[in-house]
Amino acid sequence: MAKEVNQALAREFGLSADEYANVLTIMGRTPSLTELGIFSVMWSEHCSYKSSRVWLKTLPTTAPWVIHGPGENAGVVDIGEGLAAIFKMESHNHPSFIEPYQGAATGVGGILRDVFTMGARPIANLNALRFGDPKLAVTKRIVDGVVRGIGGYGNCVGVPTVGGEINFHPSYNGNPLVNAMTVGIADQDKIFLSAAAGVGNPVVYVGSKTGRDGIHGATMASAEFGKDSEEKRPTVQVGDPFTEKLLIEACLELMATDAIVAIQDMGAAGLTSSSVEMAGKGGVGIELDLDAVPQREAGMTAYEMMLSESQERMLIIVRPDRQDMARAIFEKWDLDFAVIGHLTETGRIVVRHKGVVEADIPLDPLAEQAPLYHRPWVETPKRAALGAVADPVGLGAALETLIACPDLASRSWVWDQYDSTVGGQTVKRPGASDAAIVKIEGRRRALALTTDCTPRYVLADPEAGGAQAVAEAWRNITATGARPLAITDNMNFANPEKPEIMGQFAGAVRGISAACVALDFPVVSGNVSLYNETEGRPILPTPAIGGLGVLEDAAQAVGLGLTPGLDLVLVGATEGWLGQSLWLREIAGREEGPPPPVDLAAERFNGDFVRGQILSGHVRACHDVSDGGLLVAVAEMVMAGGAGARLLPGPAEVTAHAFWFGEDQARYVLAVPDAAAVLQAAAFAGVPAMRLGESVVGDLTLPDGAAMSVAALRTANERFFRAWMD
Amino acid sequence: MKAVVTVMLKAGVLDPQGKAIGQALQGLGFEGLGEVRAGKVIELEIAGSDKPTVQAQAEEMARKLLANMVIESFKVEVA
Amino acid sequence: MKAVVTVMLKAGVLDPQGKAIGQALQGLGFEGLGEVRAGKVIELEIAGSDKPTVQAQAEEMARKLLANMVIESFKVEVA
Amino acid sequence: MKAAIVVFPGINRERDMAIALEASVGRKPRMVWHKETDLDGLDLVVIPGGFSYGDYLRCGAMASQSPVMGAIRAHAARGGHILGVCNGFQILTEAGLLPGALLRNANLRFLSMDCHLRVERADTVFTAQYQAGGVFRSPMAHGDGNFFADAPTLDRLEGENRVAFRYATAGGAVTQEANRNGSARNIAGIYSENLRVLGLMPHPEDLVDPLMGGTDGKPLFDGLVAGLTDTRAA
Numbered sequence A: 001m002a003k004e005v006n007q008a009l010a011r012e013f014g015l016s017a018d019e020y021a022n023v024l025t026i027m028g029r030t031p032s033l034t035e036l037g038i039f040s041v042m043w044s045e046h047c048s049y050k051s052s053r054v055w056l057k058t059l060p061t062t063a064p065w066v067i068h069g070p071g072e073n074a075g076v077v078d079i080g081e082g083l084a085a086i087f088k089m090e091s092h093n094h095p096s097f098i099e100p101y102q103g104a105a106t107g108v109g110g111i112l113r114d115v116f117t118m119g120a121r122p123i124a125n126l127n128a129l130r131f132g133d134p135k136l137a138v139t140k141r142i143v144d145g146v147v148r149g150i151g152g153y154g155n156c157v158g159v160p161t162v163g164g165e166i167n168f169h170p171s172y173n174g175n176p177l178v179n180a181m182t183v184g185i186a187d188q189d190k191i192f193l194s195a196a197a198g199v200g201n202p203v204v205y206v207g208s209k210t211g212r213d214g215i216h217g218a219t220m221a222s223a224e225f226g227k228d229s230e231e232k233r234p235t236v237q238v239g240d241p242f243t244e245k246l247l248i249e250a251c252l253e254l255m256a257t258d259a260i261v262a263i264q265d266m267g268a269a270g271l272t273s274s275s276v277e278m279a280g281k282g283g284v285g286i287e288l289d290l291d292a293v294p295q296r297e298a299g300m301t302a303y304e305m306m307l308s309e310s311q312e313r314m315l316i317i318v319r320p321d322r323q324d325m326a327r328a329i330f331e332k333w334d335l336d337f338a339v340i341g342h343l344t345e346t347g348r349i350v351v352r353h354k355g356v357v358e359a360d361i362p363l364d365p366l367a368e369q370a371p372l373y374h375r376p377w378v379e380t381p382k383r384a385a386l387g388a389v390a391d392p393v394g395l396g397a398a399l400e401t402l403i404a405c406p407d408l409a410s411r412s413w414v415w416d417q418y419d420s421t422v423g424g425q426t427v428k429r430p431g432a433s434d435a436a437i438v439k440i441e442g443r444r445r446a447l448a449l450t451t452d453c454t455p456r457y458v459l460a461d462p463e464a465g466g467a468q469a470v471a472e473a474w475r476n477i478t479a480t481g482a483r484p485l486a487i488t489d490n491m492n493f494a495n496p497e498k499p500e501i502m503g504q505f506a507g508a509v510r511g512i513s514a515a516c517v518a519l520d521f522p523v524v525s526g527n528v529s530l531y532n533e534t535e536g537r538p539i540l541p542t543p544a545i546g547g548l549g550v551l552e553d554a555a556q557a558v559g560l561g562l563t564p565g566l567d568l569v570l571v572g573a574t575e576g577w578l579g580q581s582l583w584l585r586e587i588a589g590r591e592e593g594p595p596p597p598v599d600l601a602a603e604r605f606n607g608d609f610v611r612g613q614i615l616s617g618h619v620r621a622c623h624d625v626s627d628g629g630l631l632v633a634v635a636e637m638v639m640a641g642g643a644g645a646r647l648l649p650g651p652a653e654v655t656a657h658a659f660w661f662g663e664d665q666a667r668y669v670l671a672v673p674d675a676a677a678v679l680q681a682a683a684f685a686g687v688p689a690m691r692l693g694e695s696v697v698g699d700l701t702l703p704d705g706a707a708m709s710v711a712a713l714r715t716a717n718e719r720f721f722r723a724w725m726d
Numbered sequence B, C: 001m002k003a004v005v006t007v008m009l010k011a012g013v014l015d016p017q018g019k020a021i022g023q024a025l026q027g028l029g030f031e032g033l034g035e036v037r038a039g040k041v042i043e044l045e046i047a048g049s050d051k052p053t054v055q056a057q058a059e060e061m062a063r064k065l066l067a068n069m070v071i072e073s074f075k076v077e078v079a
Numbered sequence D: 001m002k003a004a005i006v007v008f009p010g011i012n013r014e015r016d017m018a019i020a021l022e023a024s025v026g027r028k029p030r031m032v033w034h035k036e037t038d039l040d041g042l043d044l045v046v047i048p049g050g051f052s053y054g055d056y057l058r059c060g061a062m063a064s065q066s067p068v069m070g071a072i073r074a075h076a077a078r079g080g081h082i083l084g085v086c087n088g089f090q091i092l093t094e095a096g097l098l099p100g101a102l103l104r105n106a107n108l109r110f111l112s113m114d115c116h117l118r119v120e121r122a123d124t125v126f127t128a129q130y131q132a133g134g135v136f137r138s139p140m141a142h143g144d145g146n147f148f149a150d151a152p153t154l155d156r157l158e159g160e161n162r163v164a165f166r167y168a169t170a171g172g173a174v175t176q177e178a179n180r181n182g183s184a185r186n187i188a189g190i191y192s193e194n195l196r197v198l199g200l201m202p203h204p205e206d207l208v209d210p211l212m213g214g215t216d217g218k219p220l221f222d223g224l225v226a227g228l229t230d231t232r233a234a
Ligand SMILES: Nc1ncnc2c1ncn2[C@@H]1O[C@H](COP(=O)(O)OP(=O)(O)O)[C@@H](O)[C@H]1O
Pocket: A046, A047, A056, A059, A069, A070, A071, A072, A073, A074, A075, A088, A090, A114, A267, A268, A273, A489, A490, A491, A523, A524, A525, A526, A527, A528
């Protein structure tokens, strides 16, 4: 590794000429290889958010119940009874394309660490996935690997996987999206932060040994895939969920004591980012002695150790008088524990290896002079209005096609491979309700969890699409009866150096912000993944939203499955919006028009009404209306439950297919014992509502009189994944 | 003929299985144990009597399916 | 010395993994494929220079831990 | 009833089991770390589910060699009761305390869903509060639950009436479709010769609370409390 450090090498490491010039100014000399490595990862898109930071700052992040917003390892919200929910979503897109199983597995491992590093016991995992065209063999291989990887890791660490979402679109052919979310619970007075403090305090390394895994993963995640990405492949990281499980238990055991001053997981750019960020946040210096780092391979250089992305490792600043006790805990769990340095008052990071100072960098400039770009952007042009579209097939045939299409087909093949019950607190498993419901052990209280985004809307209108993603997450939580509290976001976009892509990003952020404000649903954590494109072909802009809500009593939660003998009531107004609808794509073969407008005031109004009805016990089942529209929503309630339904014709002023398949927002279907009471309450509140029909024993009977057997619907709905994968 | 394909993780790639097995063996009191690595073996009955041809076939199967060349390497023995 | 322990399911124990691999290979167009069986291989670095001793040690490790004699059989090779 | 739950590194359903036991017993069970060797004075030892040692070699293989296993054998030899669920079942077979072995699921995928179990006999402490021939629902979650034993062993198990549960339809029919992991003769759980050791793959402990969707698993724990409190008094 006797490489000469110069601008060419800096470029290879992903630093621009200007950025390298800045490095030279800060250092006042040519940096060493290790120093250049540290700058390049800290200033990578992944760690510095240099293209997105100016936009992220505009997101609403506060509310009375927000304890820690963005800036910590994960967001923290007050969920009552002295408890906090800690959660975040993070992408592992590029690694999952290179090696789907390990990429997805280590993605789950990484986000778990972001959550338990703050003192929370992880209680639920979710994942938002986007894959390419199902007709391609490579898509099948990636789906299979990603699903196995998520299950392989999550099942083994014993955190239930309770929800998520999957879309297919050819734009993800060479660039699948794997976004993993973890939710944990901690006592509000036992939350651990990452700011280092206490000059002289030991810096402790715990977990797995360091190997040459994923060196330059952070810069890798910040570059688009080209033909040469094969060669650029960093050593793939292999996940070790067993060690992660031990790490969770050991960390939580240590966290029950008063030994920890600060703690942070070693995520992207491992030892570099954790040590730099901890010292930087605490305004102290840090000195590391790499000889003490537990190593898996012989002959590792300082550069390799500082940049390694070996998994299942944490960095802890420990009270000196508690060091022996801390060591005993990690040894009990058969984990490495090594004092690899101490805090200083120099404000610098100094890295020694074999008696040589391999790096000596001032921390403030490294952070403060990190690049920050106001990338040029152009507004996404508005789509032309759709105009009238005739119905080529009729309601029944369209319904059958839609519920069988990849984007609406039952995902049970996927969630059947995820342990969703471990922990014994899963009140509503995948498929049972719009948001998963996980109870808090020993309490009545429960969380409602969901992930949402409709990328085709975001492509057609980033602002409306961004708002819709937040609104749908809020609606899914509301549909269970829970009160939505906050979101985490995972901004997956293509190359930000292209103004039209940056325009998508800007538009989505505006839409997300507006929805967060209107719905009192702030952003408390998130992640940005850029350069998601292959050979110049961008992915659909995909700002995945992970939402969290709370229910005071888990018994109040409603699911979406129908039982017979209830009235079906639609809440929300229906104009019959077919632009960008799945009906338009799957039945009419067109991907056109503007997406449905998002009326945030109506969202709030309708949602608050629905939640009120649920919490006062008037609702037996509830489902929000989204992809596929109203008839798909009813069919999903039928398939999830033990009843059929008889539907009445819609209003005369909306054509039948637009009424039943339009994707107008802010709507819910409620199953209630007494429609009259609910309609009266709605009228009183000024919320649009109408009776749709009733649930019955037997078939789903459409307003045109066609009867569809529930068993046949289920078969059609289940076919796609099982026929494809088994 | 019988081809035996042995698939091991490439050097440098973390081998959690090998690590855990090594620790368990030590726990059982076995001494003098160095590195432990875990891999897969796949035995294939392949029609044919020409050893080089069968060898080549098995190697192609390994490359195409049996080994994940991103993290694994393989060797083929034909008996 | 290096001992290689190969663990295979006993004849008569259903091997769904081997079967699935065989089907996948056929799906990829490989012909003339007979039975496919999947097993595990564990490579052990064992201190010592006496081959029979190392062989005996590895066999004991296999019997005690590496193989489950209810369903599996093993063989040990010392290089 | 004095119950303990044994915790191996990587076990992850010990909390679920503790909740289920506490709900029936009225008291928290003792948690026993795998390095402990004293299990005296216990009525019931439970080995819960999870991935002991990551299940990296074979499910349960490494745990079956742990220090605590000596005490568990002694407990069995004393005629003590043992319940092994999922990984616990795998550990008991690896340790030779129950016959057979658990292979990869026939479809080579992890299976997480509810299953239905037919109760083969109701005259053991484990099933006293179920009906013989009755069916109850239980979550299951495993990658290696495909019960295997050679034909003579299976015949002996059946001859000695040691099959505890079989995978069945909700109506109680023992069919191939109900047998998702491919177990020999639909076997989901078996007893030791003295009927005091039970191993089963599904997780009745995850269905003991109406909030989680039902209480089908609760009779198992209630039965243990009733039965084992009696035997100790006797
Ligand atoms: N899109 C976003 N919206 C809000 N906060 C974000 C977003 N992206 C990143 N953040 C916040 O920035 C901080 C750094 O995130 P990240 O670099 O992903 O952390 P880590 O080092 O744990 O991987 C976190 O607090 C995260 O929540």
